[in-house]
Amino acid sequence: MMSRRRPRPLNERELRLWKVGRALVLTFVTAVLVTGSVFYGLVYLLDFQEIDTTAKLDAKTLFDLVKLSFGVVAGAGALVALVGAHRRQRVDEAGAHREATRLHTERFSQAEFAARDTVLTGTPTSRCSGGSPPPRCCVWGRS
Template sequence: MAASQTKELWPIRRHIVAVVLTGLGVFAVAVVLLWLALGLPAAPSADTRLNVVKIALSVVAGVGGVVALVVAYRKQRIGEAAEARERGKVLNERFAGACAQIGHEKPTVRLAGVYAIASLADQWPEQRQVCIDVLCAYLRIPYEPATDSPWYHDEESEVRLSITSVLSDHLRPGAPVSWQGHEFNLLRAVLRSADFAGIELTGGRLLLSLARFPGGWLSFDGMHVSGGEVWFGGASFEGARVTFEKAEFSGGRVQFEGAAFTGGEVSFRGARFTGGEVDLSGVSVDDYTAPPVFDEWETPPPGLLLPGAAAVAE
């Protein structure tokens, strides 16, 4: 951005020549108009010559003033460009440092990197999506949680839980800095636990296609989808507890095509379907042996598409 700002500026010589030529043009027009106003005299009177001199002096003073303004304007623009370059340099250095932290072998350093990236995303809207991509890319790194750890929890799970908490905090109403409208690519992510409760999606995309939830609990309780897209295509819910209780779907699209509901618990108790589309119609019958739990109804609410025509209310 700083480079483009300086490229837009003319060379100082061209600027001044343009201003001087403009001033001379104004002077010439003024003389012609004055001559016409006096009835085209062949020999100008002393008063006319005096007026022409006054106009010339005014034009010279005006041109000098404009040249001073041009020089001041250029100094301001060059200063702004230099400041922008310095800011960009500092932010890029912070970004490199945070990326080095998030790739560190020690989990405590990785945690520091997570929050450093999040802070940078808040302060750097031009590269916010890049910062979000780094956090999401970490969750896409292959990982097998230690199922024999206390509470099914280990150091790596803590890092991943912190990342999902950072994402959620920026998607909840009232967030100091909102990340609404961005893309959160968690394709093939492995999540033992995550708290997405209360998040709101008004646009952008949350991609959890082919994600795995090996045990643990993922909460989307109170989630409000009013726009954008949420994809769970091909996700495996086996062995996990995933809840959408009291969630509201008033717009956008939530897609479960190819997802596997073969174990664990998926609950939509208390969820409201007031618009948009929640589509489970692409789930195979063979992958629907442990279907989600919904409130009781006579017919599925509008916008909720279930596999075949079978009701799954319990």
């Protein structure tokens, strides 16, 4: 079934972010692919032949596995923090731009209304300083 939503025209400064889940999954997959390719590249470059297997797991190896698992969890947490910080930065920048645009529009619309009120007050000097052609009474030397 076709959706009835019209595509919105994209503004040049519009904030286009992926959903958090999609961004995190893509980040994790990219990290795993880069890590695997670096590992296999090093194995190939070092001409590694085989891994020595032992049936017994000693304390030193177990401690190394625990350190490795903590490192993997810390790396995953760092990736989540980086994605979150990036999204927060983008949202803050878009909000600052939106606020600056609002202030700019507000300031110049108030200035336009003030100028229009000054021109419409009826004093000869204000009528002569307006953007429209001066009325007959503003000829120099006459009031």
